Amino acid sequence: MSKTIAVESLEKIEQSDSLGVVETRYFTFAKASDELTLESGERLGPLTLAYETYGKLNAQKTNAVLILHALSGDAHAAGYHEGDEKPGWWDEMIGHGKAFDTDTYFVICSNVLGGCKGSTGSSSINPVTNKPYGLDFPAITIKDMVNAQRHLIDHLGIEKLLCVVGGSMGGMQALQWAASYPERVRSVIPIATTLKHSPQQIAFNEVGRQAIMADPDWKGGNYYGGTFPAKGLAVARMIGHITYMSDISMSEKFGRRFNNGKIHSRFGAEFEVEGYLHYHGDNFVRRFDANSYLYITKALDYFDLSNGKTLYEVFQEIKAKFLIIAFKSDWLYPTYQSKEILKICKLVGIEATYCEINSTYGHDAFLLEIEEETHLVKHFLKKVFNGYAVVENYGI
Amino acid sequence: MGYDIKLEYRIILDWIKKDSSVLDLGCHEGELLSLMVREKNAGAHGIEIDEQAIYKCVELGLSVSHQDIDNGLSEYGDRTFDYVILNQSLQQVKKPGVVLKESLRVGKEVVIGFPNFAHYRARFQIFFMGKTPITPSLPYEWYETPNLHFLSICDFRDYCQRQDIRIKRTAYIGNTGIAGIFPNLLAQTGLFLISK
Numbered sequence: 215m216s217k218t219i220a221v222e223s224l225e226k227i228e229q230s231d232s233l234g235v236v237e238t239r240y241f242t243f244a245k246a247s248d249e250l251t252l253e254s255g256e257r258l259g260p261l262t263l264a265y266e267t268y269g270k271l272n273a274q275k276t277n278a279v280l281i282l283h284a285l286s287g288d289a290h291a292a293g294y295h296e297g298d299e300k301p302g303w304w305d306e307m308i309g310h311g312k313a314f315d316t317d318t319y320f321v322i323c324s325n326v327l328g329g330c331k332g333s334t335g336s337s338s339i340n341p342v343t344n345k346p347y348g349l350d351f352p353a354i355t356i357k358d359m360v361n362a363q364r365h366l367i368d369h370l371g372i373e374k375l376l377c378v379v380g381g382s383m384g385g386m387q388a389l390q391w392a393a394s395y396p397e398r399v400r401s402v403i404p405i406a407t408t409l410k411h412s413p414q415q416i417a418f419n420e421v422g423r424q425a426i427m428a429d430p431d432w433k434g435g436n437y438y439g440g441t442f443p444a445k446g447l448a449v450a451r452m453i454g455h456i457t458y459m460s461d462i463s464m465s466e467k468f469g470r471r472f473n474n475g476k477i478h479s480r481f482g483a484e485f486e487v488e489g490y491l492h493y494h495g496d497n498f499v500r501r502f503d504a505n506s507y508l509y510i511t512k513a514l515d516y517f518d519l520s521n522g523k524t525l526y527e528v529f530q531e532i533k534a535k536f537l538i539i540a541f542k543s544d545w546l547y548p549t550y551q552s553k554e555i556l557k558i559c560k561l562v563g564i565e566a567t568y569c570e571i572n573s574t575y576g577h578d579a580f581l582l583e584i585e586e587e588t589h590l591v592k593h594f595l596k597k598v599f600n601g602y603a604v605v606e607n608y609g610i
Numbered sequence: 611m612g613y614d615i616k617l618e619y620r621i622i623l624d625w626i627k628k629d630s631s632v633l634d635l636g637c638h639e640g641e642l643l644s645l646m647v648r649e650k651n652a653g654a655h656g657i658e659i660d661e662q663a664i665y666k667c668v669e670l671g672l673s674v675s676h677q678d679i680d681n682g683l684s685e686y687g688d689r690t691f692d693y694v695i696l697n698q699s700l701q702q703v704k705k706p707g708v709v710l711k712e713s714l715r716v717g718k719e720v721v722i723g724f725p726n727f728a729h730y731r732a733r734f735q736i737f738f739m740g741k742t743p744i745t746p747s748l749p750y751e752w753y754e755t756p757n758l759h760f761l762s763i764c765d766f767r768d769y770c771q772r773q774d775i776r777i778k779r780t781a782y783i784g785n786t787g788i789a790g791i792f793p794n795l796l797a798q799t800g801l802f803l804i805s806k
C-alpha cells in the first residue's frame with residue numbers, strides 16, 4: 215500500500231518543478247547552564263529546532279531567505295518527504311523558477327519554538343522529569359520564537375538574511391525579526407498580518423482554547439500516554455477554519471448543499487460545510503498537539519510589536535525594505551492592520567511597497583493566491599538582492 | 611492628431627532636480643516614476659489605486675502603495691518630499707482641494723498636470739454639437755470617464771491666486787507640441803510647478 219503511494223508520488227515529483235525529496239534536520243542548542251532566557255524571565259533548554267533548507271547558500275552568504283510558518287505550519291515548507299503524496303505547505307512558492315527561486319536563493323524554514331513538529335514544545339520530554347512537559351512548559355512569545363531562530367541562523371553561519379517572510383503568525387515573526395535584529399535583515403515581507411493582536415483575534419483564540427480545556431480528556435494538559443483530547447482540539451480547529459475563509463468563499467465552495475442528500479439525521483454532518491469542518495477538525499488532531507495549540511495561540515495573543523516602546527522607536531531602528539501584502543476579503547487579519555504597518559514605515563521613512571490583493575478567499579488567501587504573490591515577491595526580492603541596478607525593462 | 615505623452619514626461623523630468631525625493635500620487639503603471647528613478651536618481655514612491663497597475667510598478671522595481679489618495683497623506687510629515695507629483699490624477703480624485711492642500715503640505719513643490727477642458731476642440735464640440743467633448747487629452751465617453759472634475763487652465767490659475775499658491779513654472783502642451791500662445795484655448799494639457 216505505502217509502496218504504491220511512494221511510486222505514484224515519485225512520478226509526480228519527476229513531472230514537476232518540485233524540489234523532490236527533502237529531509238527535516240534538527241539543531242539542538244541552549245544546553246545545560248546555557249539555557250535560553252524567555253521573555254517571561256523563565257529559562258528553557260536544551261532546545262531543538264526542526265528545520266529544512268532548499269537551494270544553496272552562496273559564498274558571500276547573501277542569498278538566505280527565512281520562511282516563517284503560521285499557527286499550524288511546520289518546517290516542511292517545500293518538496294516531498296519520502297513516501298508522502300503531498301508536498302510542503304508553501305511548495306508552490308519555493309523551488310526552481312518559483313517566487314523563492316532555489317536556483318538563486320537559499321531558503322530556510324524552521325518549526326517554531328513551542329511547536330509539535332520536531333521543535334521543542336509542550337509535548338517534548340522535560341529533561342528534569344523525563345516526561346512530556348505538558349503545562350510545565352513555560353509561556354512563549356513570538357519574540358522567543360524569533361530568538362530561537364536566531365540561534366539557528368547563527369549556526370548556519372549567516373550574518374544577514376536577505377529576506378524574512380511569512381503569512382499570519384509567520385508575518386508577525388518576520389516583523390519581530392526586523393525589530394529584534396534590525397542589522398541582520400535586508401527585507402521583510404509581512405503577509406496578511408498585524409503589528410498587534412486585536413481583541414477580536416484574541417477572542418477567537420480564547421474560544422479555541424476553551425474548547426480544548428473543556429475536553430475531559432485534556433486533564434490539565436497531562437494527557438500524554440492516555441486519551442488525546444481530540445474533540446476539543448477538533449472544535450478549536452473548526453473555529454479556526456471558519457475565520458480563515460470568507461462568506462463568499464464558503465458560499466462558492468459549499469453553497470447550501472447537503473452531504474449525500476441526507477437530512478433530518480438528528481445532527482449528523484448534513485450540510486457540506488459541516489462535513490468540511492469535521493473533516494479538517496479530525497485531520498488536525500492527527501497531526502497537532504492540543505497543548506501546543508494553547509501555547510502558540512497564546513503567543514499570538516501576546517504579540518504587540520511595540521512592546522512597551524512606541525512603534526516609532528521600534529521602526530526607527532529598522533533598515534530593511536518592506537513588501538506588505540494583504541487580502542481584501544481577509545476579515546481575521548483585516549487590511550487596516552497591514553495598512554498600519556505601511557503607515558509606520560512611511561512615518562519613519564522606510565521604503566515600503568503595499569499591495570491589497572483582490573481575493574475572495576479570506577485569510578486562507580496567503581496560501582492560495584500564488585500567482586499574485588509570486589509576481590510581487592519575485593520582483594521585489596530581485597531588487598533587494600541585486601540592489602537598485604535592476605529594472606532593465608522600463609518600457610519607455 | 612495624437613498627443614505627445616513623452617513630451618509631458620520630458621517637461622516634468624526637466625523640472626525635477628537630481629537626487630530629490632518624489633511622491634507620485636496616482637502613478638499608474640509607473641512610467642514617469644521609473645524615469646525619475648533612472649534619469650534623476652530620485653528616491654521615489656508612488657501611490658496608485660489600481661491593483662493591476664501596482665503589479666506593473668513592482669515589476670519595474672518601484673516602491674508603491676496600493677491606496678486611495680483621497681484617503682489622505684496624513685502619515686507624511688510637512689515637507690517630507692522635494693516634489694509631489696499629481697500628473698493626470700487631480701481631476702480624478704473626489705476632493706481635489708483637499709488633495710492639493712495636503713500635497714502642498716508634504717511636498718516642498720508640487721507638479722500638477724491636467725487635461726484642459728477649455729481647449730478649442732472641447733469648446734467646439736460643446737458649442738456646435740452640444741455634446742460632452744472627446745479630445746486626445748479627454749478621450750473618454752461621459753459614461754466611462756475616470757475624470758470626476760473638469761477644469762481649465764484659467765480655472766487653475768484663478769484657484770492658485772485665491773489660495774495664495776505660487777505658480778513657479780508652467781508648460782502648455784497643444785496638438786503639435788508646446789502651445790506658446792493662448793494656452794487656455796490651444797493647450798490640451800496644462801503643467802504647473804507650484805508651491806505654498
